[in-house]
Amino acid sequence: MTHARNLTLAHLWIGFIAFAIALVLGVWQMWSRSPLPAPFLTASTYFSSVTAHGTAMAYVLTTFMIMGFGYYVAETSLARPLPAPRWAWIAFWLGVVGTVMAVITIFSGRAAVLFTFYPPLVGSVFYYLGVVLVVAASWIWCVLMIVAMGQWKRANPGRPVPLAMFATVANAVMWLWTTAGVAAELLFQVIPAALGLKAQIDVGLSRTLFSWTLHAIVYFWLIPAYIAFYTMVPQAAGGRLYSDTMGRLTFVLFLIYSLPVGIHHLLMDPEQSNAFKFLQVALTALVSVPTLLTVFTIGASLEIAGRLRGGRGLFGWIGALPWERPLMLATGLSFVMLGFGGFGGLINMSYGMNAMVHNTSWVTAHFHLIFGGTVVIMYFAIAYTIWPSLTGRAAPSLAAQRTQLWLWFVGMLVMTLPWHYLGLLGQWRRVATFNYADPIIAAWGPWVIVSLVGGVLLLVSGLYFVYNLLQFAVTREAHVPAVLYATAVHPPARVPAALNGFRLWNVLVAVLMVLAYGYPLAQFFVIDPPGALVHRVDQRR
Amino acid sequence: MDADPRDRPFRLWASVAILAVFAFSVLFGFVLLPIIQGRAAGIDAFTSICRALGLAPGSPAAPQPVSDAKAHPTTRVAWSAGLMDSLARPSAAGASLAGACAACHGKDGRSVDPKLYPDLAGQSAAAIYKQLSDFKSGSRKNAVMTALAQPLTEEQVVALAAHFASFPVRPLPPAQVAAPAAAIERLVARGDPARAIAACNACHGDRSGGPVEAPRLSRQSTQYLAAQLRAFKAGERRNDIYSRMQSVAAALEDSEIDGLAAYYSNEPL
Amino acid sequence: MPLAEEAIVRSEVRWAAVAISVMSVIMLAIIYAGLVHHINPPSNIETIDPKTLHLSGEFTEANLGTRVAADGRVTSRIVATQFTFLPRCIVVPASRPVTLRFATPDVIHGVLVTGTNVNTMIVPGYVSQVHTEFTRPGDLLMPCHEYCGLGHSEMMATVRVVPPERFKPDAQGRVSCDAR
Numbered sequence: 001m002t003h004a005r006n007l008t009l010a011h012l013w014i015g016f017i018a019f020a021i022a023l024v025l026g027v028w029q030m031w032s033r034s035p036l037p038a039p040f041l042t043a044s045t046y047f048s049s050v051t052a053h054g055t056a057m058a059y060v061l062t063t064f065m066i067m068g069f070g071y072y073v074a075e076t077s078l079a080r081p082l083p084a085p086r087w088a089w090i091a092f093w094l095g096v097v098g099t100v101m102a103v104i105t106i107f108s109g110r111a112a113v114l115f116t117f118y119p120p121l122v123g124s125v126f127y128y129l130g131v132v133l134v135v136a137a138s139w140i141w142c143v144l145m146i147v148a149m150g151q152w153k154r155a156n157p158g159r160p161v162p163l164a165m166f167a168t169v170a171n172a173v174m175w176l177w178t179t180a181g182v183a184a185e186l187l188f189q190v191i192p193a194a195l196g197l198k199a200q201i202d203v204g205l206s207r208t209l210f211s212w213t214l215h216a217i218v219y220f221w222l223i224p225a226y227i228a229f230y231t232m233v234p235q236a237a238g239g240r241l242y243s244d245t246m247g248r249l250t251f252v253l254f255l256i257y258s259l260p261v262g263i264h265h266l267l268m269d270p271e272q273s274n275a276f277k278f279l280q281v282a283l284t285a286l287v288s289v290p291t292l293l294t295v296f297t298i299g300a301s302l303e304i305a306g307r308l309r310g311g312r313g314l315f316g317w318i319g320a321l322p323w324e325r326p327l328m329l330a331t332g333l334s335f336v337m338l339g340f341g342g343f344g345g346l347i348n349m350s351y352g353m354n355a356m357v358h359n360t361s362w363v364t365a366h367f368h369l370i371f372g373g374t375v376v377i378m379y380f381a382i383a384y385t386i387w388p389s390l391t392g393r394a395a396p397s398l399a400a401q402r403t404q405l406w407l408w409f410v411g412m413l414v415m416t417l418p419w420h421y422l423g424l425l426g427q428w429r430r431v432a433t434f435n436y437a438d439p440i441i442a443a444w445g446p447w448v449i450v451s452l453v454g455g456v457l458l459l460v461s462g463l464y465f466v467y468n469l470l471q472f473a474v475t476r477e478a479h480v481p482a483v484l485y486a487t488a489v490h491p492p493a494r495v496p497a498a499l500n501g502f503r504l505w506n507v508l509v510a511v512l513m514v515l516a517y518g519y520p521l522a523q524f525f526v527i528d529p530p531g532a533l534v535h536r537v538d539q540r541r
Numbered sequence: 542m543d544a545d546p547r548d549r550p551f552r553l554w555a556s557v558a559i560l561a562v563f564a565f566s567v568l569f570g571f572v573l574l575p576i577i578q579g580r581a582a583g584i585d586a587f588t589s590i591c592r593a594l595g596l597a598p599g600s601p602a603a604p605q606p607v608s609d610a611k612a613h614p615t616t617r618v619a620w621s622a623g624l625m626d627s628l629a630r631p632s633a634a635g636a637s638l639a640g641a642c643a644a645c646h647g648k649d650g651r652s653v654d655p656k657l658y659p660d661l662a663g664q665s666a667a668a669i670y671k672q673l674s675d676f677k678s679g680s681r682k683n684a685v686m687t688a689l690a691q692p693l694t695e696e697q698v699v700a701l702a703a704h705f706a707s708f709p710v711r712p713l714p715p716a717q718v719a720a721p722a723a724a725i726e727r728l729v730a731r732g733d734p735a736r737a738i739a740a741c742n743a744c745h746g747d748r749s750g751g752p753v754e755a756p757r758l759s760r761q762s763t764q765y766l767a768a769q770l771r772a773f774k775a776g777e778r779r780n781d782i783y784s785r786m787q788s789v790a791a792a793l794e795d796s797e798i799d800g801l802a803a804y805y806s807n808e809p810l
Numbered sequence: 811m812p813l814a815e816e817a818i819v820r821s822e823v824r825w826a827a828v829a830i831s832v833m834s835v836i837m838l839a840i841i842y843a844g845l846v847h848h849i850n851p852p853s854n855i856e857t858i859d860p861k862t863l864h865l866s867g868e869f870t871e872a873n874l875g876t877r878v879a880a881d882g883r884v885t886s887r888i889v890a891t892q893f894t895f896l897p898r899c900i901v902v903p904a905s906r907p908v909t910l911r912f913a914t915p916d917v918i919h920g921v922l923v924t925g926t927n928v929n930t931m932i933v934p935g936y937v938s939q940v941h942t943e944f945t946r947p948g949d950l951l952m953p954c955h956e957y958c959g960l961g962h963s964e965m966m967a968t969v970r971v972v973p974p975e976r977f978k979p980d981a982q983g984r985v986s987c988d989a990r
Contacts, residue, residue, distance in 0.1 A: 042730035043740045043960035044748070109748055114957055120917055120934065121750045121959060196629075199622035200861075203918060203934050246822050256555075268920070268929050270854040270936040273595025277851050278570025281840065282562050285833035292829035297822065304813075350836060351851040352843045355929040359920050359955035426924035428955035431963040435734035440924065440951060490815045496547035504548065508555055515563055523595065523855070530859035532934035533620055535917055535959070537750035540757075565837075574844045581848065598856030602848035603941040606885040606909050608868035615871055620861035732964045739893035739961025750959045751892050752916060782864045782915065783871060783889050783896045 001389070002081035004071040007088050009390050011068025012383060014096060015061045016466055022056035023462040025049045030415075030455040035436045035445040046432035047112040054115030055106065057372075059134055060099050062221045065379055067091070067141040069224050070168050072386055074148045077162040077231075077485060080155075083147050091140035098133025101126050110538035114430070116210065117190060119201045124538035125194035128186050135179050142172035153500070160495040163247050164231040164485055170251040171223040173502050177259055177509055178220060181212025193534045200531030204271035205524040211262035212517060219258040219287075221371060223251065225378035229298045229331065232385060234486035236327040239305025244488035246297045248499040250290040256508050257287035260516030267351045268358045271529075276520050277351065283516060284349045291342060295335065302331075304489070326401040330381030333409040334374045340413075341370030344420065362423025369416040372458075377408055380465055387472055388479040396475040400468050407461035415454025418447040578602035616780045617678040618671050620753065627699050628666040628706075635704025638697055641689065642705075650708040655762030663710035668756035670702035672780075680780040711760045718807045725800040736792040741801065744785075752785065758805035766802035774798070852930040852940045860934035863889070863915040876900050878983040885909045890919040890932045890954060893961030899968040899987035903977035904944050912938040920956030923969050931956060944971040 029049055031038040074082055082088060104126075105111045111127035149161055149169045161169075185206045192198045230247040234240055241247065263280040266272050306317025322328050344366040347353045357363060384401050388394055395401065422444050436442050498504050571593060578601045579589030589601035599605035639648075642661070646652050650662030661669060675681035676690035677698065693701075727733075732740035744751030745758045758766060772778035773790035781787055793801070843849040863869050869889055875897045876886040884903060889896045890912055902908045912921065912932045919932040925946075930938045954965035970987055979985050 043732065043743055043963065044730070044746070047957070047960060047962075112748070112750070112960065118918055118957055121957075199625040204936065207918075207933065243818050243822055245819075266931075267851045269931045269933060270852060270856070270938040271933055272853060273855060274575070274593045274601065274850050274853045275566075275571040275595070277853065278574070278840075279563070279566035282566045282570075282837060285837055286558070286562060288833055289826070289829050292832070293822070293826060296825040296829075300821070346836060350840050350843075352840065352847075352849040352927070355851075355927045358929045359922065359931075426922065426951065428922060428953045430955075430957040433731060433734050433963050437735050438951075489813050489818065496551060498548040498551035504552060504555070508559065512559060515559075527855070527857060529857040529935040530861065531622065532860045532917065533622070533625060533753055535750040535753070537748050537959075540747045569841055569844075574841065574850075577845055578848050578850070595853060595855035598854055598937070598939075600850055600854070600939070600941055602850055603907070603909070604883065606879070606883065606911065608873070608887075610867045610870060610873035612865055612867045612870045613872045614865045616864065619865060732961060734964050734966075737894065737898070737964050737966045739964040743893055743959060743961030746960070750917075751961070783891045783894075785891060785894060788894050788896070788898065 001072075001075050003085035003088065004075040004082060005390055007082075007085070007092065008068040008072040008386070010092055011064045011071070014092075014099070015064035015068070016383075016469070018056040018060040018064070018099065020462055020466055022053045022061070023459045025053040025056075027452070027455045027459045029053065030448075030452045032432055033434060034448045034452050035434075036449065036452075041432065043432055044109055044112065047114070047430075048106055048109055050430065051112055051114050052103065052106045055102055055131070058115050058217075059102075059131060061376075061379075063134055063138050064095060066171070066220065066224055067095070067138060069227075069382060069386075070141060070145055070172070072390075073164045073168045073227065074145060076389075077164040078148060078152045080148075080152060082144065083151055084144060087140055088144055091137040091144075094140070095134050095137035098130040098137065100130075101133065102130025105130065105538075112537050116214070117185070117206075119185075119190055119193070119203055119206045120532040120534050121537055122190060122193045122201075122534045123536075125191060128191050128194055132183075132186060132191075135183065138175060139179070142176050145169050145172040158494060160244075160492050161500055162231075162485065163241075163244055163488075164227055166248055166500070167223060167227045167230065167251040170255045170502065171220060171227075173506065174216060174223075174255045174258060175220050177513075178213050178216035181209045181214075181262070185209040194538075198534065200533050202524055202529060203532050204269075204529055205521070207266060207269060208263070208272065208517075208520055208524070211265045212259070213262070214265050215262045216258040218367075218371060219254050222375050223254060224382065225334065225375045226250070226254075226294060228327070228378050228382050228385075229294060231485045232382070233298065233327060233331045234301040234305060235483060236325050236385070237302055237305035237321055237331075239301055239303075239308055239486075241486045241488045242297050242300035242304065244490070244492055245495070245499065246293060247488075248495065250293050250297070252499065252505055253290040253293075254287070255502070255505050256512060257283060257290070259509060260512040261287055263516075263520060264349055267354045272520055276516070280516055281349055281351065283512070288342075288346065288349075291338070295338070298331070298335075301486070324398065324402070326384045326398060326405060327381045329402055330377050330405050333405060334377050337369055337373035337377070337409070337412060340417075341366060341374055345370065357423055359429050360423035361419045361427045361429060364429055365416040365419030365423060368419070369412060373409070373412040373416070377405060377412075380405060380408065383465075383469065385484070387469060389481055389484075391472045392479050393472045393475050394477040394479045396471045396477075397468075400464070400471070404461050404464040404468055407457055407464065411454050411457030411461055413454070415451045415458060418450045418454075422447050422451075575601035614680075615784075616671070616675050616680045616782060618674045618754070624670075624699070625667070625753070628670055628703055630703060631707040632700040632703050634697070635700035635702075638693075638701055639704050642701070645685075646705075650705045651711050652762070656764040659761055659765050660711055661705035662708035663757065664706055665755070665757055666702045666706035667753045669705055670698060671754040672756075673698045673701060675780040681778065710757075713760065713807065713809060718803070721804045722800060725797065725804050728797065728801060729804060733792075738789055738792055741805075745805075752782070754782070759808040761806055763799075763802045763806040766805055767798050770798045770802065849927075852938060854937060854939040856937045856939070857935055858913055858937050860913070860915045863913055868911075869913050871896065876902060876985045878979040878985070880983075883907070883909065885911060887911045887913075888921075888967070890914045890921065890958075890965075892916050892959050893954075893965045895921075895952070895954070895965065895967035897967070897986065899970060901970045901972055901977070901985045901987055902944055903974045904947050904971050905974055906977075907941065907943050910940045910942070912940075917958050918956055919954045919958045919965070921952050921967075922955050924951045926950065928952075929955075944969075947971050947973050 111123035261284040306320045309320040311317030311320030575589035575593035591597040592601045645658040652658040676686040744755040922929040950969040952967040
């Protein structure tokens with residue numbers, strides 16, 4: 001590794017520090033919502049905390065983790081130094097400046113708009129600029145990933161790009177498409193309003209633009225976990241990847257189907273039509289397919305590993321897997337949470353059932369489970385797996401890592417399962433204080449407290465994670481590099497251009513976005529609906 | 542590389558999948574569902590499809606309600622982006638008109654008798670505009686203000702509002718006041734979910750993002766604030782849009798009204 | 811462990827067929843619900859200016875609440891505003907089709923009615939509309955479920971479902987909670 005070591009460590013530390021702070025805020029928020037009296041609670045502090053927690057978890061932890069891991073994959077899987085490392089550092093500092101700017105603005109009470117922005121509520125321009133800088137940093141990363149893959153292909157004509165890098169660049173290409181929505185919303189609507197240049201906003205247009213980003217962003221977060229599933233887990237399990245081709249196809253399917261489905265976040269909105277909601281729900285059904293394919297392919301890969309280790313019988317291979325290895329354990333726990341969370345997702349996409357759960361705690365529980373659970377546990381495992389080569393030290397204690405992962409898993413289930421149930425009972429979202437004197441709401445109290453306990457377990461686990469990383473500095477054992485990336489059962493000598501590059505898929509994304517989002521966006525210019533007055537959350541009356 | 546023959550199956554199957562999904566969605570979502578739903582509700586196919594596509598309001602599956610209601614507005618103020626822009630610009634015309642207001646509201650917007658006449662200095666321009674317009678239109682009644690406001694033109698009302706908003710707020714009096722009761726502070730910062738009362742600061746605080754015409758309450762006289770809350774509670778004052786203040790005041794106890802008025806009149810900025 | 815490439819590809823294709831079948835069943839269930847039960851999302855592209863909503867005819871304060879039209883259709887009109895609903899309580903009959911119409915003069919709100927399928931966003935610039943039929947008499951909670959500012963936590967209304975025989979409109983066709 002030439003440049004990636006310091007880059008990856010820097011990015012991951014920023015992400016994990018933001019994560020740790022956000023965990024503390026999250027527990028305080030759950031305490032505030034519970035029947036137990038919480039300190040410092042006012043409407044203003046609560047919603048500023050929600051904004052900070054969401055911004056840190058959804059924009060900072062994720063973007064920095066993905067960028068750092070991407071640099072690592074680029075150098076290790078392609079076995080060449082990163083192109084233009086100076087640009088990578090410029091991007092890093094841009095992201096840090098943006099993060100600090102956003103955080104300071106939120107904690108000064110000038111940006112209680114939540115990480116999903118909610119125009120016509122408009123906060124300080126410095127909050128939005130902070131987010132824009134983080135996104136701009138990620139764009140630089142995207143270009144570097146694309147350039148790195150292009151350089152490797154020119155140096156290795158006709159050879160298949162290593163799957164880990166192919167998937168990373170698929171994610172980068174998808175992210176460039178994804179951010180167009182929120183960038184347009186910020187640049188043309190929200191930031192001009194924050195600067196005082198516009199006194200009203202077309203809210204339907206801003207919600208639709210944000211929805212363009214809102215679904216695909218969760219796949220941006222999720223793909224590093226899937227990169228670990230396909231390229232690292234089979235190796236850690238002692239087996240082979242069942243099918244390299246299916247891996248490539250999975251990432252391609254995510255690229256094309258993550259984007260034209262955002263309106264499923266607007267199923268309960270009036271400003272989008274039944275017809276286009278139906279179309280995007282049908283496309284959402286398709287974006288479930290790559291996850292289902294992954295479960296099969298990785299399951300088959302693990303079966304190979306289990307049987308190689310002597311497992312017999314229909315399910316005996318499961319017990320034979322090396323569960324003492326943290327990456328293996330995390331995968332198993334992640335798959336369990338994927339089962340619950342994925343099932344919840346299927347409920348959300350059917351608008352009849354969505355009407356029962358929209359904007360209830362079910363939604364909050366769902367994304368904490370599927371992202372905070374399935375994906376973040378793999379972020380931990382990825383960090384544990386690459387930390388030895390980043391620091392040159394062996395892991396001080398695998399038992400401590402396993403305990404931390406188990407604690408996260410248990411905490412996540414204890415927090416989110418009752419939360420799903422409360423959503424079905426009608427508990428709604430984004431509330432600082434519930435009226436526990438009302439008999440309907442009083443019945444929810446005990447479950448809210450159970451969820452809070454889960455949240456506390458998560459906080460302990462998250463801090464334990466940071467502690468485990470710090471412990472690498474204490475151990476004196478040198479690290480012996482191991483083979484990181486899995487080999488396929490039948491490693492392809494050549495793959496079609498369609499599975500080695502993105503030209504065809506970019507065309508298809510463009511076609512799909514025109515079909516799925518063309519009229520839904522154009523209608524705002526055709527109908528020209530009346531705008532809503534800007535409501536400033538950062539200024540004196 | 543474009544002509545790679547092994548790519549053809551991918552191009553083919555990708556196009557087939559996309560066309561199939563699109564055709565399936567158009568067939569069911571754009572055509573069949575609306576037509577069949579409309580038929581059951583007695584709506585013709587063309588209308589159902591227009592509604593399903595969002596080209597016409599309403600559901601393809603149910604008749605669309607019609608309203609013949611007449612407007613009975615409780616205020617005649619019409620907000621617009623242009624109005625908000627004008628209110629943000631301090632105006633020389635306002636300064637010359639304000640002479641007539643000084644007898645009660647003071648030359649610099651600091652009232653000569655805050656118990657009777659509210660401070661206007663540093664008040665939100667939208668709030669002043671709203672109340673002055675309401676006096677003018679009769680939505681809010683006061684013997685003196687009605688007579689003074691009626692002859693004003695719309696431009697003059699805007700100018701006066703922008704003018705007084707530009708003054709600094711009255712400083713806090715040096716007198717010591719008792720710390721507010723915890724229950725009052727709670728109402729101010731957290732509201733009361735049991736009575737569905739939002740935190741007062743949710744609309745009246747700085748950095749709240751509440752209704753545009755919500756006035757700043759800080760440093761306004763205790764007596765004036767309490768009188769207005771009581772007027773809302775008794776239904777004597779009815780110019781608040783969609784009864785936002787009437788519904789809050791109706792739920793407040795008398796002692797809370799006094800406590801809140803005292804809180805805000807002594808509030809540090 | 812001989813795993814031929816063809817065998818791998820075949821198993822993946824079979825699984826893909828299973829996955830696509832599962833998703834197709836879900837889509838067919840959605841179509842079934844649409845065809846038989848007329849389940850639609852609450853789309854309603856009907857614009858209205860939030861800045862002058864209070865000056866409109868339909869959403870003027872005196873016209874809010876439940877009203878039975880001459881043809882017997884029950885419509886309830888509710889304004890969602892920072893930080894209250896008007897009216898705070900509406901009366902609806904059980905076992906009859908009811909149309910709820912919502913509008914807001916300010917920011918994004920949203921409503922659900924506990925225990926029912928009533929759920930919609932309320933977006934400034936649009937009239938939100940939900941068609942439903944309430945099944946059981948009783949008082950239901952209708953909170954604002956979308957962040958609308960610092961007072962969001964306290965924004966709540968009541969839906970009073972009465973048995974059809976106790977649903978008695980007055981001369982203008984209006985039914986309100988106070989009349990009880």
